[in-house]
Structure formats: structure tokens, C-alpha cells
Amino acid sequence: MLLSYIPWIALLLSIILFVVNYLFIKKQQLKINELQSLVESLTSNNASFKRQFTEAHAVSLGMGKKIQKFEKMVKQIQENHSNLVAQAPENRLYTRAMKMVELGASIDELMVECELPRAEAELLLNLHKK
Numbered sequence: 001m002l003l004s005y006i007p008w009i010a011l012l013l014s015i016i017l018f019v020v021n022y023l024f025i026k027k028q029q030l031k032i033n034e035l036q037s038l039v040e041s042l043t044s045n046n047a048s049f050k051r052q053f054t055e056a057h058a059v060s061l062g063m064g065k066k067i068q069k070f071e072k073m074v075k076q077i078q079e080n081h082s083n084l085v086a087q088a089p090e091n092r093l094y095t096r097a098m099k100m101v102e103l104g105a106s107i108d109e110l111m112v113e114c115e116l117p118r119a120e121a122e123l124l125l126n127l128h129k130k
């Protein structure tokens with residue numbers, strides 16, 4: 001009698017194994033779909049980050065060029081400043097000479113006090129008169 005149930009038990013076990021295997025495969029297929037979606041999302045994010053990095057790189061190169069330009073400008077300004085400082089004593093003499101002209105100094109006084117040539121002293125007097 002027990003022998004007559006063996007084919008039915010085997011059939012039932014086969015159906016149960018088939019259902020369990022089908023459910024397992026479905027579960028694995030869902031995980032595969034989730035992973036594929038994740039891979040697509042990461043690929044998209046990677047492309048976006050790559051574009052952003054390329055843009056940032058281009059901007060940084062542009063900024064580097066601007067910084068070099070500003071460094072050149074600062075260097076030129078420093079050189080100009082040095083030149084102005086070097087010329088300052090001479091400029092002070094002309095400033096002093098103009099003040100003396102305003103106070104009524106003569107050509108001879110300008111030549112002696114400010115060590116100016118006669119032509120420059122005359123020029124300063126003529127400019128002040130106008």
C-alpha cells in the first residue's frame with residue numbers, strides 16, 4: 001500500500017521543488033533587474049561626473065591663465081613702483097621748485113636751490129605765470 005503512494009509523493013515533491021525553484025529564480029531575476037537599474041544609474045552618474053570634472057578642469061585652466069596674467073600685471077606694477085621710487089627725489093625737486101615759484105622765487109634762486117638748469121627754471125616760471 002505504501003508503494004502505491006510513492007509515485008504520488010515523488011510527483012508532489014517534484015511539484016514542490018519546481019515551485020520553490022521557480023520562486024527562487026523569480027527572486028534572483030528581481031535582484032538582477034535591481035542591479036541592472038543600479039548599474040544604469042551609476043553609469044549615468046559617472047558620465048555626469050565626468051562632464052562636471054571636464055568643465056571644472058577647463059575652468060581651472062582658465063583661472064590659471066588669468067592668475068598668470070595677474071602675476072605679470074603685479075610684477076609690472078612693482079617694477080613701475082620701483083621706477084617711481086627711484087625717480088622720487090627728482091620729483092621732489094620739481095615739487096619744491098613749483099612751491100618756490102608760487103612764493104615768488106627768481107630764476108637764479110630756482111637754479112641754486114633745486115639744482116635746475118636755466119631752461120627748466122624759466123619753463124617753470126613761465127608755466128606758473130599762465
